[in-house]
Amino acid sequence: MVDLDAVTRGNRLELARLLTEVENQTPAGEQALDRLFARAGKAHLVGITGAPGTGKSSLVSCLAKNIRVAQKQTVAIVAVDPSSPFTGGAILGDRVRMRELAGDPGVFIRSMASRGELGGLASATAGVVQVLDAAGFDFILIETVGAGQSEVDIACLAYTTLVVESPGLGDDIQAIKAGILEIADILVVNKSDLPGAENTARALRANLDLGYHLHMNHNGAHRMTIKENEVRNTPAWTPPIIQTIATQHNGIDEVVAEILKHREYLIDTGLWQKREQDRLRSEVYHLLQTGLVKRWQQSTPPQVFERLLQKVFARELSPRAAIDSLLNGSYN
């Protein structure tokens, strides 16, 4: 159905069609992912998140342009916007801010709707990113609106995560509440042409310092998967705070320089590999869980499960005892 060789040779129509299959999680899409897996793992995945309207798309556009011109590398962009929970529809408007990338064959932009399924966004996004990676893009920029668990998941996918703030946006307290600072490898204060930018940057710095005392040697290794003792000997990465004006291409060189520096840091400390392995480990583990449950369901009549549930409802069995008896076959 989809011509994978064409995808890896750079056929953009085939690539676009494959992305649809992967996004829809069709059997054709999943088979393609299996076959492309060996080719992926080379791209630098960069997550860009932050509150609505802080200028993420504008910034992504600037970053892509800069990477194209100064680094002579290719860039794919995945821009995720929320689906309406009521209708399942979505308006995906990030391209509006990416006009200046039009006509460049070294850039590929794809908009995605979150489609509201729990955990589904992360896996669909991971699939889309894997295809773009296998298609040979050097950088993959992933834009998500910072509003919950999903961007933490996407931060897990990325090697480098940028959190974008802008002045006067309910400021620092909110950012901390959302736990969003913790996922930042690089903090960007965009719209620095507006009043209050210095204050925002200062507040971020203060919060960051506080956070770092609490989290000790956090190392940019983030997301709790890494035990402290495993990284104790690695030098810490302190997220830089950079002020930008995306609408004027101001401060972009510095952001790109920090992205490259962060990559170097991850590689030098072995965290690049560790991060990738942690992600793959949890993916395999997750699939194992789903697979085992599915197999168990196929081999166990639903009445057995239902009968056991009734006993739990009647408080004759605790949930744990119920599962024990299910798994060791001693039920009934």
Added chain:
Amino acid sequence: MTEKKIRVLIAKPGLDGHDRGAKVVARALRDAGMEVIYTGLRQSPEMIAEAALQEDVNVIGLSILSGAHLVLVPRVIDLIRANGQEEVKVFVGGIIPEEDIPVLTQAGVSAIYGPGTPTTKVVQDIRDAFSAV
């Protein structure tokens, strides 16, 4: 877990005007459960075709206020067909003089919606075109 969505690109080619009408249609399509890629004002036919390709859309809606539709619309269609997107449907919304309608239809436009067309009609037409898929 297969989930198919109708993907629609809404674009406003040409140099004129505002995009209020385009936004109204975009919202109606979203409310009908479609995924709408909105590209904004002043899109060249090349930009529209590129976006349609990358986004693998099923439908392109072109919002035209005045003037150059006889040039812009066939150009968009030529480009998307040349890209290999033969099956993509193109509709046009805006003020199109009566005598130009056959020209656009001839060029491959599947529907033309004048001012005051209820958005429910646009939604229904798109649904009908894809109910078989």
